[in-house]
Amino acid sequence: MHSSLKSSINFLLLLFLSLSCVASNNNKPDIEGEALIEFRTALNDSKYNRLADWNYHFVSPCFSWSFVTCTNGNVVSLRLASNGFSGTLSPSITKLKFLVSLDLHDNNISVALPDYLGNMSHLQNLNLANNNLNGSIPASWGQLSNLKHLVLSGNRLSGSIPDSLVNITGLMEVDLSSNDLTGRIPKELLSTPVFNFTATHLTCGNNFQQPCVSGSSIPVTKRKSKVQVVITAASIGAFSLLLIGAVFGYRFHRVHKYKHDVFFDVPGEDEREISFGQIKRFSLREMLLATDNFNESNIIGQGGSGKVYKGVLMDNTKVALKRLTDYNSPGGEAAFLREIHLISVAVHRNLLRLVGFCTTSTEKILVYPFMQNLSVAYRLRELKPGEKGLDWPTRKRIAFDSAHGLEYLHDHCNPKIIHRDMKAANILLNEDFEVVLGDFGLAKLVDTKVTHVTTQVRGTMGHIAPEYLSTGKTSEKTDVFGYGITLLELVTGQRAIDFSRLEEEEDVLLLDHIKKLLREKRIGDIVDEKLKSYDAKEVEIILQVAMLCTQGSPEDRPRMAEVVRMLQGVGLAEKWAEWEQLEDVKIQEFSTMSHNFIWGEDSTHDQEAIQLSQAR
Structure with missing residues (x-):
């Protein structure tokens, strides 16, 4: 009972800290969270329940909701492709005032294209391809002045292309292929760098010998000879040198797969x-x-x-x-x-x-x-039938090699580098299952004289160190915490946060779950059931290192150089004995606190409760 209560309080504290961080950056009500709940309801996610963690009572969407990306506390991207949605599009999406990218391709959404999307002024990428969308393209979409990529292919759209789309001067890609569209294509859209109007009833015009598709703004026929290209180049004057150079490059560098394609690569401004x-x-x-x-x-x-x-x-x-x-x-x-x-x-x-x-x-x-073998997370949890999983020697090597990579970033780079998103998904494996740390998109350069840096909280829930989550202060010790959670992923094969454990009255946080099993000496229940064989002593060493790396106070965690030595067994026994003593004290203190909370300070059962709590 005491363990479950402690786990529940710890989890509630984590959620409180998460919400506090959001509140510190954004004092207004979470309108975006409410809008996304309405949006999910309209999408009809009942088939696969992919958006189960879109729960207003859990955490802000900017911290833990799947398929959501935020910047400065605002939702800027929804990546919802290929999820089996079969509903419609809710107008609530217009409440996402800073949305830059909306990707819903390869679902089964059935609705007429909505006018209200034209009010989303920040939208740059809109991909609704391969759904059951119908009706015409709204003229109001011409107000999307920042739109760069418009992909509506593979639907049942009809009518003509509204002339208002030519007002979007920054369009870099437009794909309206495989629809029932009719009429002419505004010539301005044929100047878009990448366009595709094939499998429609649209007319490109008499000036084009190849219908409606190009990888560049100048369609080129497949069988055009070098002499024809030179003649054409001469006829358009200012572009002659560019065309001749492109044809020469094409003839010189072509490979079998692309031998009929010609591209004109114009540098960005x-x-x-x-x-x-x-x-x-x-x-x-x-x-x-x-x-x-x-x-x-x-x-x-x-x-x-x-x-x-x-x-x-x-x-x-x-x-x-x-x-x-x-x-x-x-x-x-x-x-x-x-x-x-x-x-x-x-x-x-x-x-x-x-x-x-x-x-x-x-x-x-x-x-x-x-990386031929993708990520460690993929090998642990997302394998397809017939693919090779990770045996124990491979998992042990991953633990060692990733520790060496982090040690290099912390101690041998000047300035040192803090990764800030250490997890199994960011450990990649080549064809020989050799380990490399990837995704430095969240990494931070740190002056060697600075002990910590205050930043916007970035990373993945469950891997974020508590002091970073509550204060925004990051150091190499935040990487050590993430590495410790990664070790637990390697041993168990489980995710850092798993809400399905609630159904079994277990701890949602993997760290708390493993601590409980360690106290109960249930090592066999910790190890991934997919492991057919393993070295129990090596598992115990890695679990002990993981516990030392995930201590609540950053000062108590080892540096990565120490971690490397402890993985080899050097100095681990002493550190582990100290950890166990500290845990005993914490359990006793927590037991007393929880007992007083439940029974009151003057309860005559205090001594009995403390004695029971010390049983191991």
Whole structure:
């Protein structure tokens, strides 16, 4: 009973701190949370219940709600693709005043395109492809002055394209393919860098020999000879050199897959010369070719800052492209340059290497080596039938190698680097299951003379150290806490927070759950049931290190250099004995406090309760 009460109070304290952090940044009522609840109801999530954690009574949407991304306490992105929604779109979405990206492609939503979306002035990315949307495109959408990507393909839209869309001068992509649209296409839309009007009843015009699709703003026929290109180039005067250069580049660099395609790569107007050693700067054309125009089927992951695509470069090198979605939001540009800088100066076998980057006025892309075996979180919890899981020797090596990576960031970089989002999902595995730490999007450079830095709270609930959550002060000890939770993920295979444990009257927080099982000497119930064999002594060592890393006070946690030694058994016994003594004191104090709370201070049962609480 005492353990359950303690766990409940700890969890309520965590929620209180979460809400306090939100309140400190935003004193107005949580209108956005209420709006999202209404939005979820209209979507009809009953089939898969993917939005179960959209619960107004739990935490603010900016801290723990799935598929939601926030900036400065405001919802800026909803990534809701491929979730089996079968309802409609609620007008409550217009209450998300700062929404930049809305992605609902590949669902089963049936509704006419709503006029009210035209009032969302901050919207930049709108993807409603492959649903059952009907009706015409509202003329009011021409008010979306910041819109850059409009994707409505694969629906049942009818009518003509409203002329008001030409008022959106910043459009970089428009895809209206596979609809029942009729009439003409405004010529201004045919100047969009990427467009697709195929499988419709639209007319591109007599000046085009190829209907309605292009990867650039100048459609080019597949069989055009070099002489024809030169003649065409000469006929349009100012663009002649550009066209000849593009054709020459096409003939020189083409590969079998793209031998019929010609692209004209015009640099973005704000491209700057950025040099970071051997890191390569890629063109947008190369990124489009590598990912088949950012085909949704190539998405291998997504996080708070953007989607990650699998891609193949022109030399057949497999890569992962991180396409940032919030680069125009406050701090977006800085985050992009920070990540480039961090990865370029941090070189270690257990840190993800940056291959290159692409920057234009509309795109910010980071290019990494492709990790064949994806992430540790994937291998622990998301395997498909026939895929290889993680045996105990591999999990042990992951624990050691990730510790070495963090130790390098903290002790061997100048200035030192705090990762700020240490978890199994950010530990990546190559084809040989070798470990690299990834996703430095939240990382922070820290002057070696500074003991902590106060920042906006970033990270993943369940992995965030309590002092960081309550004060916003981060240090290398916040990484140590996240690493400790990651060790628990490795041993148990479970998530840091799992609300399903409530149904079994267990602790929601993995840390509290494991502490309870350790007190009850139930090591066998801690280990992942998918592990067929393991070394019990090694499991015990890793669990002890995890407990030392996740102590409430940052001063009590070891540095990562100490963690590396303790994983090897050096100095662990003494530290563990101290931890157990401290836990005994805490249990006794908490037992007394909870007893007094329940029975009153003068209860004659005090001594009996204390004696019972000391039983181990």
